Amino acid sequence: MDADKPTRIVDGTSDEIVASVRRLACERGYASLTVRDVLKDLHITNRVFYNRFANIDEVLDVVYRDIAGKVRESLCALYDGEGDFFEHVRHVAERTLHLSYTAKQNFNQFVFEADSVGEENFAWWDREIRALIAQGKRLGVVRADLDEAQSSYAIWCFIRGFNADALGRGIPEDEALARFRYGFDLMLSGMRA
Structure with missing residues (x-):
């Protein structure tokens, strides 16, 4: 593992974030999709998101x-x-x-x-x-x-x-x-x- 990269949590919440991003991107397009949209969709906090992903592009890549x-x-x-x-x-x-x-x-x-x-x-x-x-x-x-x-x-x-x-x-x-x-x-x- 890269020493410069923080360890990310991989769990069911990570899967829910990925599913949310997939669904929201299909519904509205990926270009305007933000972390705030995911937070609102899943009723989670910034900390929950950023403990798992660095940004929305990382989730889109998954x-x-x-x-x-x-x-x-x-x-x-x-x-x-x-x-x-x-x-x-x-x-x-x-x-x-x-x-x-x-x-x-x-x-x-x-x-x-x-x-x-x-x-x-x-x-x-x-x-x-x-x-x-x-x-x-x-x-x-x-x-x-x-x-x-x-x-x-x-x-x-x-x-x-x-x-x-x-x-x-x-x-x-x-x-x-x-x-x-x-x-x-x-x-x-x-x-x-």
Whole structure:
């Protein structure tokens, strides 16, 4: 543990603070969320909050890491050989969009901003996308000359950019999914062997 950092209490109250921040961020957005909002919501004191967290951003980071972890868990499925490879890839990408909508539009902007500065998150996605491309090459369904690094980055940008735009403009999930399928299918068609 870092000697400069004070020891924080981790208990049920910490969990309640995190749950409150998640709910309040979903309801009102994270940008204007303050410690005072959490204190009022939970009827707790400054001391109770600050014994557990340094500031509201620290709590938002806990919420973000939880959401990112759940998204990763649900998307870690390599192609099992059943059905069409490209249908599998599209389904994995569509789940990303669906989970974004499930996490709520207002809070999702924080997730996107946290992702933008999170090199560890990009590295995880890059590794997973490259693994899927490599698997497609081994199966002979993805072009052998496809540059995995360049393709992975393009897919990452497409999915993140599409999500950010659709959520930011408030496009209903079913309409966003239809538009996503169309654009993503165009991208996937260029990858076919």
